Amino acid sequence: MSISERYSRQVRFSGIGEEGQKKISQARVAVIGMGALGTVIANNLVRSGVGYIRLVDRDFIEISNLQRQVLYDENDIKQGLPKAIAAAQHLKKVNSDVIIDSVVVDVNAGNISKLIKDVDLVMDGSDNFEVRFLINDASIKHSVPWIYGGALGSYGMTMNIIPGKTPCFRCLIDKMPTAGAHDTCSTAGVINMITGIVANYQSVEALKILINSLTIRQEVLFIDIWNNTIETFKINKNGECKACVDKEFEFLSRKFSSYASSLCGQNSIQIVPAIEGKLDFKTFYDKLKKVGDVTFNKFFLSFKKGEIEFTLFSDGRAIIKNVTEEKAARAIYSEYIGM
Ligand SMILES: [Zn+2]
Numbered sequence: 001m002s003i004s005e006r007y008s009r010q011v012r013f014s015g016i017g018e019e020g021q022k023k024i025s026q027a028r029v030a031v032i033g034m035g036a037l038g039t040v041i042a043n044n045l046v047r048s049g050v051g052y053i054r055l056v057d058r059d060f061i062e063i064s065n066l067q068r069q070v071l072y073d074e075n076d077i078k079q080g081l082p083k084a085i086a087a088a089q090h091l092k093k094v095n096s097d098v099i100i101d102s103v104v105v106d107v108n109a110g111n112i113s114k115l116i117k118d119v120d121l122v123m124d125g126s127d128n129f130e131v132r133f134l135i136n137d138a139s140i141k142h143s144v145p146w147i148y149g150g151a152l153g154s155y156g157m158t159m160n161i162i163p164g165k166t167p168c169f170r171c172l173i174d175k176m177p178t179a180g181a182h183d184t185c186s187t188a189g190v191i192n193m194i195t196g197i198v199a200n201y202q203s204v205e206a207l208k209i210l211i212n213s214l215t216i217r218q219e220v221l222f223i224d225i226w227n228n229t230i231e232t233f234k235i236n237k238n239g240e241c242k243a244c245v246d247k248e249f250e251f252l253s254r255k256f257s258s259y260a261s262s263l264c265g266q267n268s269i270q271i272v273p274a275i276e277g278k279l280d281f282k283t284f285y286d287k288l289k290k291v292g293d294v295t296f297n298k299f300f301l302s303f304k305k306g307e308i309e310f311t312l313f314s315d316g317r318a319i320i321k322n323v324t325e326e327k328a329a330r331a332i333y334s335e336y337i338g339m
Pocket of ligand 1: 167168169170171172237238241242243244245
């Protein structure tokens with residue numbers, strides 16, 4: 001397949017041209033979160049011909065994802081595939097010239113630097129503030145630009161963060177919202193057109209940043225497609241910003257502490273162990289089959305005994321189902337997984 005033919009329409013566009021396409025083909029990008037935003041972004045960037053793309057996501061696909069997460073289908077769910085794997089399988093068929101790397105992990109303070117420091121640009125496809133603050137810290141520390149994106153209901157926002165040049169995410173939002181203070185996709189819902197629009201805006205800014213365009217957007221963009229609003233607003237660098245001014249990376253420095261987080265739209269709590277390990281599912285299978293129903297594949301192990309139900313990943317992370325309190329989730333973790 002001729003490369004010049006594949007990208008001919010994009011190269012003919014004067015904003016990109018031969019020079020721009022060459023830069024795009026040499027670029028390395030990480031997409032953090034392969035949900036509604038991440039799938040659209042990865043699809044755009046792979047078709048545009050980025051050289052390397054790293055797809056990072058901790059989850060596998062559920063039926064409620066198909067409404068807006070455009071790279072997945074019912075067959076992926078039947079196969080029990082993690083999102084990062086299913087997305088890569090699909091995208092490799094679209095463009096075999098792109099190096100696609102799937103990473104099935106929970107993004108945390110212990111691994112974010114490794115995930116982003118060898119790329120040219122980080123794309124935010126995450127669905128929570130904790131991960132965004134982590135990306136922000138790591139982006140400034142390693143001088144890698146990133147593009148924030150978020151959508152809920154019918155509205156969405158996006159902003160380019162280029163260390164040393166623009167204000168950062170903490171200049172925009174200083175503190176992490178407390179749990180329950182914000183709506184989530186499960187409480188407010190979301191329509192797929194807004195996630196598509198925000199992700200497309202993120203994608204075009206990605207190309208501009210990768211080719212050093214003069215038209216990179218400097219403002220925050222806010223859009224509400226149900227209420228017919230589209231606006232941009234300029235934010236200033238906060239002179240006392242902990243992240244981009246003081247270089248105090250509060251989120252990044254919380255290394256090696258285990259933590260729990262409740263998951264969007266589910267009665268589930270995720271437990272991430274203090275130190276990531278590589279688990280041998282067979283050992284756990286042999287241990288757990290004595291007490292309940294257990295199955296495993298290459299990617300995860302599922303356990304069920306009455307109301308007690310969890311999914312265990314090979315990095316030691318587990319999603320404990322049918323619980324609302326962290327204490328209960330931790331109790332199940334230590335009783336059945338025991339680390
Ligand atoms: Zn800042």
